[in-house]
Amino acid sequence: GQQLNQSPQSMFIQEGEDVSMNCTSSSIFNTWLWYKQDPGEGPVLLIALYKAGELTSNGRLTAQFGITRKDSFLNISASIPSDVGIYFCAGRPFYTGANSKLTFGKGITLSVRP
Amino acid sequence: NAGVTQTPKFRVLKTGQSMTLLCAQDMNHEYMYWYRQDPGMGLRLIHYSVGEGTTAKGEVPDGYNVSRLKKQNFLLGLESAAPSQTSVYFCASSYRTSELWQGNTEAFFGQGTRLTVV
Numbered sequence: 001g002q003q004l005n006q007s008p009q010s011m012f013i014q015e016g017e018d019v020s021m022n023c024t025s026s027s028i029f030n031t032w033l034w035y036k037q038d039p040g041e042g043p044v045l046l047i048a049l050y051k052a053g054e055l056t057s058n059g060r061l062t063a064q065f066g067i068t069r070k071d072s073f074l075n076i077s078a079s080i081p082s083d084v085g086i087y088f089c090a091g092r093p094f095y096t097g098a099n100s101k102l103t104f105g106k107g108i109t110l111s112v113r114p
Numbered sequence: 115n116a117g118v119t120q121t122p123k124f125r126v127l128k129t130g131q132s133m134t135l136l137c138a139q140d141m142n143h144e145y146m147y148w149y150r151q152d153p154g155m156g157l158r159l160i161h162y163s164v165g166e167g168t169t170a171k172g173e174v175p176d177g178y179n180v181s182r183l184k185k186q187n188f189l190l191g192l193e194s195a196a197p198s199q200t201s202v203y204f205c206a207s208s209y210r211t212s213e214l215w216q217g218n219t220e221a222f223f224g225q226g227t228r229l230t231v232v
Binding site: 009031033035040041042043044045048088090101102104105106107 | 118147149154155156157158159162172204206220221222223224225226
């Protein structure tokens with residue numbers, strides 16, 4: 001089945017820095033989603049992307065749907081301590097009907113040093 | 115707004131015991147899902163449902179059963195728990211979009227159930 005690749009598994013940045021993480025696939029996706037998971041909580045949707053080339057912002061977060069439909073990136077600007085958590089990308093393969101399911105990457109654990 | 119609610123939040127089982135995890139959503143979503151999350155493995159789909167009365171297998175269905183008797187509830191059962199089923203379980207739901215080519219939309223998650231099988 002489809003797989004989404006997120007790497008590295010962990011990232012360490014200094015408070016105030018920008019960070020970018022990407023997600024790649026070997027096959028075409030028609031939806032890209034970015035989730036954040038805080039410790040002990042469920043994943044929470046940050047940004048949803050539905051069109052190739054789409055660039056969407058949510059506060060300090062910006063995400064883009066790659067033009068090839070095989071990748072997406074998430075950028076966090078001016079990081080703060082509460083940005084700590086696991087960031088998952090998720091995608092839905094190019095039209096597989098109403099029963100199409102999300103595929104998740106393995107996540108990137110972000111640590112922010114004060 | 116409750117969203118997606120999972121019960122219980124924590125549980126310890128002995129090997130061979132059975133239990134049912136309950137997921138309830140109040141958003142009138144058609145689709146519901148059960149995932150398990152293990153360190154370094156991300157989220158893996160166990161079973162899912164595209165509507166009341168229907169269920170289907172996901173990526174890792176063995177050892178689990180599900181039922182969707184009501185649209186708002188999705189139950190995950192472990193008939194004979196094994197230590198390999200120690201994990202954090204997440205339920206999620208999503209709604210059908212009017213855009214046929216998309217199928218359904220982003221998933222909304224519950225807060226998880228931490229299950230330990232000893």
